[in-house]
Amino acid sequence: MPRPHRPTIIDVAHAAGVSKSLVSAALRGDAGVSADSRRLVEQAAARLGYRTNGWAQRLASGRSNLVGVLLTDLRNAYHTDIVNGIEDAAAEAGYGVILSHGRNDPGILRARLADLVGLGVDAVIAVTARLGERDLADVAGRLPLVVVGRPATVPDTAGWISNDDETGARLAVEHLLSAGHTRIAYLYASDRPAAVARRDSYRATSGATGLEFDERDDGIRRLVDAVRSPAGPTAVFTANDRLAVSLLARAADEGIDVPGDLAVVGYDNTELAELMRPGLSSVDQPREWMGRTAMRHVLSMLGGEAPQRDIAEPTLVVRASSRSSDDRPGAGGHGATLGSRPARCGE
Amino acid sequence: MPRPHRPTIIDVAHAAGVSKSLVSAALRGDAGVSADSRRLVEQAAARLGYRTNGWAQRLASGRSNLVGVLLTDLRNAYHTDIVNGIEDAAAEAGYGVILSHGRNDPGILRARLADLVGLGVDAVIAVTARLGERDLADVAGRLPLVVVGRPATVPDTAGWISNDDETGARLAVEHLLSAGHTRIAYLYASDRPAAVARRDSYRATSGATGLEFDERDDGIRRLVDAVRSPAGPTAVFTANDRLAVSLLARAADEGIDVPGDLAVVGYDNTELAELMRPGLSSVDQPREWMGRTAMRHVLSMLGGEAPQRDIAEPTLVVRASSRSSDDRPGAGGHGATLGSRPARCGE
């Protein structure tokens, strides 16, 4: 494909019989260009198949009108709504969005963050907890950076949409307590801040039964074994849905009835939670809102305001996996309609 | 944050006491720059915290070394391995990757495709079947475009990594036939080319039993009802895993045993297939390979070669959802180790 000399604004100017700056002004939609001139320019541009050269535009204007979004990985359904929220808010403000992901690897994450900055975006939203303060601070010193999630620390030069893991875990455990469970376990698989916060809140709420299982140490198997013993747990709160789903599979394999023998509550309320049988109770986060809010922070920082912090309030969605038999509605365990709003929280 | 005059190569040149072009050459890693000069320049650059301005570089060089990747949506786990394949091949060739997604909406998809082109990437890989030939041809006339998937038509100005849906469906149905099933149903939810190709191949292989169910027309419910009738299906092949999972949930709700009452085989072998109980048999596609191959096509087109077409050969992964009781191995239904390679296909 011998690129046939892509037309420039000079070509359009010639074709329209006007000056180059008029073309620029007209194309940018600058007010103060007569309707006639504008039409003239637009027609000439269309006739020549003119497309503005983004690199030149950005070099000359000094702004890209682009925000880079960095995701921990592509696999996590949790990200989707956040990205949509960001994109909607960005589009409303005339910004484009560039996506990148770190394959769940801190090294790759760091490299992608650098790529994004090198690309020349105006700001970055990092939807990940796996970036160190050093890396975050480095970028935040250069351009507006907003973190979505719960890393160990976020430099105060960056904006931050934080999870309220304490409340989320409390909602889950209180729900199980109010269903009569007294021996509630916690299943986790990492020492990341969110998992630790959930655990601490679990301990404070459940009365620290000592029933904690680390999947990195074969926790699911040990948990399932424990369920069979007399003083074993009758319910479990897991650090995320992924773990809960693996647990459900194992329980099914081992003939353990959920919720009969073991009630289960997960975290994140991903698409999976609704598809599983039994349906998985899970703590939901306002993901769309988190995305929109992150973009709002970006815009305010771009406008020169200081970085802020916002906290996302979780809610609990109850499904069959934690429903006691006496309040089980009908056959299935759908319950998607249940408790998707804060209303259910305190119950 | 008062941007403190970001240093340019001119600043670096002054600091290093050399000319601006030497800085450019050294920074680009141009051979033919003495080791001493290079060190001098690099040190000065590091000292000043110099970062190359991507927009200027791309404007001046005329290339971005960036390929845009457009995904149907972010939710589909199917995409992940493809993207990884693309990124690995791109990195090896010195290219960066920019991600975009269309939220499963043809209009948004089209807009994002235009955004990518407007951004100024060197080439585009469209991992979607939801773009019309018009849109594809429009882009393919401008820069190298490679399509991954199975749209209705792909202009021959574009490269193409196509699914072999015929073979995939045949593998699934033959597997069910060889397990003794004679009344095999097909469950689908769209008329997209891939679904149609799978259906046609299903018909040809299964002997067209007429047991076809469209989920847009309450197909899952009707299928489950049919299973209970004397001449109802004893097995079903679904157009994708998502449908299969919904079916498994419904079957569980209705007390239908899988695979006892109904054997199920899905398509795509997403992560879900392995997590479900019973584990879901599914047709696998070589996603990583598809991504790498797409990038290889891009590079060859960038090198002036004509667009080509490649076909991805599917394989079948058998899990508990379609395993007859006499060959069920032990308790569970994991079987992730089974048939993940072509070896199993012909059986």
Add this chain to the structure above:
DNA sequence: CTGAAAGCGCTTACAG
């Protein structure tokens, strides 16, 4: 409302 000039920060030939 319109036009000529300078400049954004690089790279690309092209002399030395």
Add this chain to the structure above:
DNA sequence: CTGAAAGCGCTTACAG
């Protein structure tokens, strides 16, 4: 192996 010049295609003031 190194330096001065021109140019990539826009935008931004700034006169008219």
